[in-house]
Amino acid sequence: MVRSDARENRARILAAAREALAADGSASMNQISQRAGVGAGTLYRNFPTRESLVLAVYQDEVERIVGTVPGLLARMLPLDALRHWTTDLVEAMRRKHGLGDALSPGAHHAISEQSYGPVIAAITELLDAGKEDASIRPDADPGDFLQLTGALWRAASTPEDRAPHMLALILDGLRTHR
Numbered sequence: 001m002v003r004s005d006a007r008e009n010r011a012r013i014l015a016a017a018r019e020a021l022a023a024d025g026s027a028s029m030n031q032i033s034q035r036a037g038v039g040a041g042t043l044y045r046n047f048p049t050r051e052s053l054v055l056a057v058y059q060d061e062v063e064r065i066v067g068t069v070p071g072l073l074a075r076m077l078p079l080d081a082l083r084h085w086t087t088d089l090v091e092a093m094r095r096k097h098g099l100g101d102a103l104s105p106g107a108h109h110a111i112s113e114q115s116y117g118p119v120i121a122a123i124t125e126l127l128d129a130g131k132e133d134a135s136i137r138p139d140a141d142p143g144d145f146l147q148l149t150g151a152l153w154r155a156a157s158t159p160e161d162r163a164p165h166m167l168a169l170i171l172d173g174l175r176t177h178r
Helices: 004-023 029-036 040-046 050-067 069-075 078-098 105-132 142-154 163-174
Strands: none
Touching: 004 029, 004 040, 004 050, 029 040, 029 050, 050 069, 050 078, 050 105, 069 078, 069 105, 078 105, 078 142, 078 163, 105 142, 142 163
């Protein structure tokens, strides 16, 4: 069992790392520990390497995004929930790709391996809700959807973000046409 202060330190480190890395992909471990208000020993006890910290930030982000699905489906129609959820995923993946140079090929593989299953499960839940209310085609496949949306976070976000328009086209293709 982890002490509450240790859990709080870890959460503060992750939050500080998320902010620091979003602002500057080359933020140092020292800058992150200062931002989190913890000593270097506490940081390195939780995350022995920069790469382990970055991986934990990504994992935390995936868990957060995946965890939003039930609430979205409780508040929105399935297609709207899928649009909102995918937009959130695209933002997270853009941040991840911005840090790509800081990670080894092995870390990229670890991120993909750790996040694939939970992301596919979330997409499945969203698509199944739409299939159940007949707003989404019965042949919609979560793997296909993830492949298609991969283009969204790779699309240039400046001068005009094309991702919302591209997502609208993808979602239109998922609709049940009567």
